[in-house]
Amino acid sequence: MTLAPSPSAASRSLRDRIRRRGRVQSAADRAVLVMHDVAKTYPNGKTALLDVDLVIPEGDFVFLVGPSGAGKSTIIKLLIRDEIATRGQVVLDGQDLARLPRRAVPKIRRKIGIVFQDFKLLPTKSVWENVAFALEVTGSPRRKIRPAVDRVLALVGLTAQRSQIPSQLSGGEQQRTAIARALVHDPRLIIADEPTGNLDPLISWEIIQLLLRINELGVTVLMATHDADVVTALRKRVVALEEGRIIRDEVGGAYHRAD
Amino acid sequence: MIGFVVFSLRRAWQGFWRNALMSIAATATMVLMLVLLAGFWIIQTGLLSALDFTESKVEVVANIKLDAAPAAITELQTRLEAMPEVAGVSFVTREEALARFQQSMREQGREDLTKYLDSNPLTASYEVKLIDPSYATPIADRLREEPAVRNVLDTKDTAQNVKAVTDILRTAGTVILLVIGVIVLFIIVNTIRLAVVARAEEIEIMRLVGASDAFIRWPFVFEGAMVGLLGAGITLGGLYLLSDPIGTFMVDFFRVLPLSFGSLARDLVVLVTSAGLGLGVLGSWLSVRTYLIR
Ligand SMILES: Nc1ncnc2c1ncn2[C@@H]1O[C@H](COP(=O)(O)OP(=O)(O)OP(=O)(O)O)[C@@H](O)[C@H]1O
Ligand SMILES: [Mg+2]
Numbered sequence: 402m403t404l405a406p407s408p409s410a411a412s413r414s415l416r417d418r419i420r421r422r423g424r425v426q427s428a429a430d431r432a433v434l435v436m437h438d439v440a441k442t443y444p445n446g447k448t449a450l451l452d453v454d455l456v457i458p459e460g461d462f463v464f465l466v467g468p469s470g471a472g473k474s475t476i477i478k479l480l481i482r483d484e485i486a487t488r489g490q491v492v493l494d495g496q497d498l499a500r501l502p503r504r505a506v507p508k509i510r511r512k513i514g515i516v517f518q519d520f521k522l523l524p525t526k527s528v529w530e531n532v533a534f535a536l537e538v539t540g541s542p543r544r545k546i547r548p549a550v551d552r553v554l555a556l557v558g559l560t561a562q563r564s565q566i567p568s569q570l571s572g573g574e575q576q577r578t579a580i581a582r583a584l585v586h587d588p589r590l591i592i593a594d595e596p597t598g599n600l601d602p603l604i605s606w607e608i609i610q611l612l613l614r615i616n617e618l619g620v621t622v623l624m625a626t627h628d629a630d631v632v633t634a635l636r637k638r639v640v641a642l643e644e645g646r647i648i649r650d651e652v653g654g655a656y657h658r659a660d
Numbered sequence: 661m662i663g664f665v666v667f668s669l670r671r672a673w674q675g676f677w678r679n680a681l682m683s684i685a686a687t688a689t690m691v692l693m694l695v696l697l698a699g700f701w702i703i704q705t706g707l708l709s710a711l712d713f714t715e716s717k718v719e720v721v722a723n724i725k726l727d728a729a730p731a732a733i734t735e736l737q738t739r740l741e742a743m744p745e746v747a748g749v750s751f752v753t754r755e756e757a758l759a760r761f762q763q764s765m766r767e768q769g770r771e772d773l774t775k776y777l778d779s780n781p782l783t784a785s786y787e788v789k790l791i792d793p794s795y796a797t798p799i800a801d802r803l804r805e806e807p808a809v810r811n812v813l814d815t816k817d818t819a820q821n822v823k824a825v826t827d828i829l830r831t832a833g834t835v836i837l838l839v840i841g842v843i844v845l846f847i848i849v850n851t852i853r854l855a856v857v858a859r860a861e862e863i864e865i866m867r868l869v870g871a872s873d874a875f876i877r878w879p880f881v882f883e884g885a886m887v888g889l890l891g892a893g894i895t896l897g898g899l900y901l902l903s904d905p906i907g908t909f910m911v912d913f914f915r916v917l918p919l920s921f922g923s924l925a926r927d928l929v930v931l932v933t934s935a936g937l938g939l940g941v942l943g944s945w946l947s948v949r950t951y952l953i954r
Contacts, residue, residue: 507873521861543663
């Protein structure tokens with residue numbers, strides 16, 4: 402029996418990493434999300450997406466706009482692997498979602514925070530419990546749950562309302578609870594599907610401000626919206642869809658094409 | 661792992677009480693089905709043991725000639741006992757035969773005609789018990805050739821009838837128990853599915869925040885197990901309270917000795933508990949399946 406050292410898998414991968422750090426990273430390397438040549442046809446034959454190419458680098462803030470039925474929600478369903486692309490690749494954090502085994506899906510969803518128009522809060526649970534729920538059901542140990550929930554509630558400014566149930570909250574507060582829940586896993590990417598769709602303009606601005614602040618903390622944000630005022634005012638990156646195709650992708654764009 | 665089990669049990673408990681009405685409905689369905697199952701099983705077991713009892717009575721009776729030599733008679737007994745098909749041989753003397761006859765007349769309330777006779781007209785006989793009723797004919801044929809034997813009473817027909825009935829009952833009983841099981845499963849799946857549908861929103865959120873299938877499924881499976889065990893407990897409790905009338909019924913109706921009721925009760929506990937648990941768990945397992953990650 403020899404005790405001669407052999408290069409272990411661990412030290413090999415460490416060397417790889419050091420070598421890679423010296424190299425200039427390409428945009429795709431740093432991307433949280435890459436969609437390449439994606440098409441989605443639903444089982445009923447409806448083609449909702451076609452020829453979609455989209456790269457979202459780490460730290461970006463992206464508006465996804467387009468008329469109703471353009472395919473915005475379909476893109477989001479592909480990203481959370483609620484649906485699988487008919488063609489092309491959807492690569493999230495380096496993993497091709499189409500080739501991801503079923504049991505790996507929950508893990509990838511924990512890297513994404515999802516926010517919907519209808520909040521999707523549990524009506525019988527308090528704000529605190531709704532946020533803690535996301536950690537509980539993913540098997541986080543209890544001692545880690547308390548500080549994590551307290552931290553995100555402070556971040557969204559709901560510490561005072563922590564024990565109220567959703568029906569005792571305003572729409573904006575409900576959406577902030579949902580955002581807190583989306584943040585509690587420390588995701589790299591927040592995906593929001595019309596998060597201000599149910600809110601009046603003033604409250605909508607509040608939610609947008611919150612998402613911008615989260616983005617400043619380094620979290621990538623992808624937000625589908627119909628809110629032309631917000632998109633035009635902020636001059637962020639705008640990806641416009643129409644009939645399933647990306648017709649415009651510009652940094653500093655407005656809601657409508659600048660003609 | 662322990663955290664997961666605690667989580668699932670806690671959620672199962674909460675789920676059971678949060679939707680108390682639904683849980684009570686599921687438990688009541690379970691109890692109804694288990695009572696049906698237990699009742700059917702009791703009747704089947706009773707019938708089978710009654711038939712077993714009859715079956716054990718099946719025998720070949722050989723009447724001995726009045727003038728047969730005592731040596732020939734004992735020699736015949738030795739040979740009978742040596743036969744592998746024979747379970748037991750008992751000798752009935754002429755006096756015993758007469759006493760039996762008189763008693764049966766008395767029991768039937770008929771006049772004892774033997775008192776008008778001045779001698780015992782009955783013969784002595786060998787009652788041969790067989791290890792299986794199907795041996796009745798060959799043994800009867802062999803006995804007819806014995807010189808000491810006057811005639812042979814062959815209960816062949818009874819034997820075959822009993823065997824046929826027992827076989828049918830065993831098969832039909834198993835089939836009916838299985839059919840009841842499937843119906844129960846169907847009803848339980850649908851009752852538990854109602855509970856699952858009532859929490860579809862919660863399951864959707866769990867999926868969106870990245871809960872694994874196990875975290876979604878096991879609370880429901882434990883809840884199903886709770887319904888099953890509770891149902892089994894209620895069923896067995898009810899049967900226990902009714903055990904005296906049931907015992908009397910078994911004895912009166914099927915002429916099963918109370919002695920066998922102890923082992924019957926044990927079998928019943930095992931049957932009802934495992935059926936309840938199995939149906940509850942399987943029912944929930946099937947009910948949540950459609951809600952897991954596609
Ligand atoms: N599950 C489905 N099965 C079949 N067709 C679907 C399904 N989901 C969406 N579609 C269709 O795909 C197209 C794109 O839908 P999608 O929900 O992505 O639009 P959207 O851009 O989000 O619209 P909105 O702004 O109204 O939310 C629509 O024509 C829609 O009818
Ligand atoms: Mg949509």
